[in-house]
Amino acid sequence: MPFDIKICGLKTDEALAAALAGGASHVGFIFFVKSPRNIKTAEAGRLRKAAIGKAKAVAVTVDADDATLDAIVEAMSPDMLQLHGNETPERVAYVKTRYGLPVMKVFSVRDADDLEPIALYRGVADRFLLDAKPPAGSELPGGNGVPFDWRLLAGLDAGVDYMLSGGLNAANIGEALLLANPPGIDVSSGVESAPGVKDTALIESFFRAVRAAQARSAA
């Protein structure tokens, strides 16, 4: 199975180019007005063209209604929809059918119990993204730069296809890969110099750290 790397919260040509140059399999665009990474649909539509044939463009939404999703899909033709809110299995199934696109459903994790609802979405969502629970007081359901205990994932059913996210960065990705051995990873604030400001040098060093960790585990 290929190992996927998603760089999320992209807003500029430079950051997108750095993600693609590093070998990102997925590039994410945030549609959540409270986020410092929020992007207008037309701008995402312009940016995502550079990813065609190179990486999958993921539209990240939070409990979005049909009209909002219609506008996003129309403007940027995403390859995948990331549902980062409290969407029910029924809502995930409806969104998949309405747009004919794969859906990645997000779960916020703090304890082992937080992994149990995944069972309700298996066979419905195409993939899962396991992120940390937002810290108290945060207005963001994701993009908070906080990790969770990756050891919780050791007991996850091997058939669950997921991306690991939450507070990943060049300094900790080696340990995360060692402990969780995820099929994919997703990073946003760990490659930023300030909230919402992607740093091409940090993106490059993140990819270097991932490749170094992979080389160590293959040796």
Ligand SMILES: O=C(O)c1ccccc1N[C@@H]1O[C@H](COP(=O)(O)O)[C@@H](O)[C@H]1O
């Ligand atoms: O990044 C955001 O601002 C955001 C807003 C709303 C929903 C999801 C969001 N981000 C997602 O969270 C992960 C983890 O972020 P981080 O690496 O901990 O900063 C990010 O990759 C997005 O998928």
